[in-house]
Amino acid sequence: MEKGSVWDLPDVPEGQLPPHIQLQRTRVHCNSDAPTHTENVQYSGAYSSLGVDNSLQLEQFRKNFRVDVIRLEKEEMEFDMVGIDPSLANAFRRILIAELPTMAIEKVLIANNTSVVQDEVLSHRLGLIPINADPRLFDYKSENDDPKENNTIVFKLHVRCERGSPRITVKSDELKWLPNGSEFSLETSAANSTSKPKTYTSFHTSQETLHDFSKKPIAPCHPDIILAKLGPGQEIELEAHAVKGMGKTHAKWSPVATAWYRMLPEVVLLKEVEDERAEKLVKTCPVNVFDIEDVGKGKKRAVVARPRGCTLCRECIREDEFKQDIALRRVKDHFIFTIESTGALPPEVLFTEAVKILEDKCERVITELS
Amino acid sequence: MELGTIEDPSSSTFTLSEEDHTLANSLRFALNQDPRVTFSGYSIPHPSEARVNVRVQTTGDPASEVLRDSCQDLMLMCQHIRSTFDQAVTDFTNEKGLKDMDIKK
Numbered sequence: 016m017e018k019g020s021v022w023d024l025p026d027v028p029e030g031q032l033p034p035h036i037q038l039q040r041t042r043v044h045c046n047s048d049a050p051t052h053t054e055n056v057q058y059s060g061a062y063s064s065l066g067v068d069n070s071l072q073l074e075q076f077r078k079n080f081r082v083d084v085i086r087l088e089k090e091e092m093e094f095d096m097v098g099i100d101p102s103l104a105n106a107f108r109r110i111l112i113a114e115l116p117t118m119a120i121e122k123v124l125i126a127n128n129t130s131v132v133q134d135e136v137l138s139h140r141l142g143l144i145p146i147n148a149d150p151r152l153f154d155y156k157s158e159n160d161d162p163k164e165n166n167t168i169v170f171k172l173h174v175r176c177e178r179g180s181p182r183i184t185v186k187s188d189e190l191k192w193l194p195n196g197s198e199f200s201l202e203t204s205a206a207n208s209t210s211k212p213k214t215y216t217s218f219h220t221s222q223e224t225l226h227d228f229s230k231k232p233i234a235p236c237h238p239d240i241i242l243a244k245l246g247p248g249q250e251i252e253l254e255a256h257a258v259k260g261m262g263k264t265h266a267k268w269s270p271v272a273t274a275w276y277r278m279l280p281e282v283v284l285l286k287e288v289e290d291e292r293a294e295k296l297v298k299t300c301p302v303n304v305f306d307i308e309d310v311g312k313g314k315k316r317a318v319v320a321r322p323r324g325c326t327l328c329r330e331c332i333r334e335d336e337f338k339q340d341i342a343l344r345r346v347k348d349h350f351i352f353t354i355e356s357t358g359a360l361p362p363e364v365l366f367t368e369a370v371k372i373l374e375d376k377c378e379r380v381i382t383e384l385s
Numbered sequence: 386m387e388l389g390t391i392e393d394p395s396s397s398t399f400t401l402s403e404e405d406h407t408l409a410n411s412l413r414f415a416l417n418q419d420p421r422v423t424f425s426g427y428s429i430p431h432p433s434e435a436r437v438n439v440r441v442q443t444t445g446d447p448a449s450e451v452l453r454d455s456c457q458d459l460m461l462m463c464q465h466i467r468s469t470f471d472q473a474v475t476d477f478t479n480e481k482g483l484k485d486m487d488i489k490k
């Protein structure tokens with residue numbers, strides 16, 4: 016072959032990335048040994064030698080950003096978030112898990128517990144029960160604050176298994192909300208028996224009169240969580256005080272069972288896969304990503320029908336047979352986000368709250384700087 | 386939150402207390418996307434201290450100003466995300482509502 020001069024080579028087109036670099040920039044390549052091009056190019060001048068501006072343009076972002084809701088139920092939702100950097104998607108996930116406040120039982124006053132479940136184990140179980148109170152209506156209670164109607168929710172639990180009756184199972188619906196606060200009186204107040212005996216909380220008004228708690232009384236989200244089992248003659252009497260907190264202090268305050276995302280899988284057939292090979296390929300995939308299409312004249316061809324279901328198990332490129340024919344990739348800026356709420360707030364509200372929290376964080380930095 | 390600067394205002398390290406990867410990583414993204422930034426990165430000096438150090442070096446503008454603009458950009462992005470998300474949810478529930486009605490008929 017005749018060697019040409021470099022000067023005769025065509026110019027690299029200005030203002031756009033060559034296709035292979037564009038592919039590396041926007042896709043993770045999942046090869047059979049390991050994924051490559053997993054990094055994200057963030058630096059604004061990364062492609063300046065090619066005349067491509069990689070900086071953040073809000074207009075561009077506004078045009079490309081998209082949200083598609085796939086599934087929305089009472090406690091669970093799935094949606095696609097397209098056109099966003101993983102650092103932001105991850106920030107939302109982290110906030111959902113650790114920085115959104117909820118109400119959870121923090122203090123348990125045990126008057127009597129003769130069940131086989133020890134006090135501390137029972138308290139821990141109580142702490143993990145999700146409570147259907149909107150945390151936005153309550154304040155944080157700090158160490159020195161008195162437990163008041165705006166920072167504490169009080170529940171009572173009193174169950175007894177009579178002698179001669181069969182064993183009973185104590186479930187979370189036994190937790191009865193006390194809108195007027197604690198009913199246990201402080202021992203010291205017995206001496207000066209003036210008007211009302213002092214209790215462990217100092218509520219001024221009944222919580223029932225606040226907000227619209229009377230329409231939607233506070234209770235555990237699920238009535239059938241097993242707390243303990245009682246044998247004949249055993250009894251539990253206690254009071255549980257719930258306060259507002261965040262998931263980073265303890266997981267019981269996390270409003271989500273979990274929140275996660277995955278990048279959209281992309282399965283591409285680089286070459287035609289036909290007839291018997293097509294049938295074989297369809298059988299290889301455990302989640303049925305491929306389908307067979309008739310192209311007429313008795314010929315069949317494999318097509319990628321459900322790439323979204325691909326689990327990237329890489330079964331299809333394990334053997335040499337299809338290694339050259341299939342490209343498995345992930346789209347770097349397409350996130351399939353799933354939120355499972357524990358029940359206090361619906362998942363869509365949780366997500367908007369999470370975005371608001373990130374906004375607040377930015378605002379805090381701005382005010383500190385100016 | 387404190388600010389550690391040397392004589393040259395175009396490169397500074399900012400210490401954000403009570404923050405972690407959540408904010409720092411997003412900020413680093415926004416900073417790196419700003420053409421005025423030559424370098425930006427963050428580190429958490431110790432995992433049991435709630436504190437991050439964000440380093441910003443610019444081509445000449447004061448680093449604090451660039452950081453402020455990045456925060457502003459992030460906020461605008463968040464606002465857009467929120468409105469787009471709310472819109473998508475309303476659209477979805479409306480559509481679903483219509484479909485449910487069809488079933489009842």
Ligand code: SF4
Pocket residue numbers: 282299300301302303304324325326327328329330331332343
């Ligand atoms: S990686 Fe696994 S799930 Fe994905 S297409 Fe190949 S065989 Fe199917």
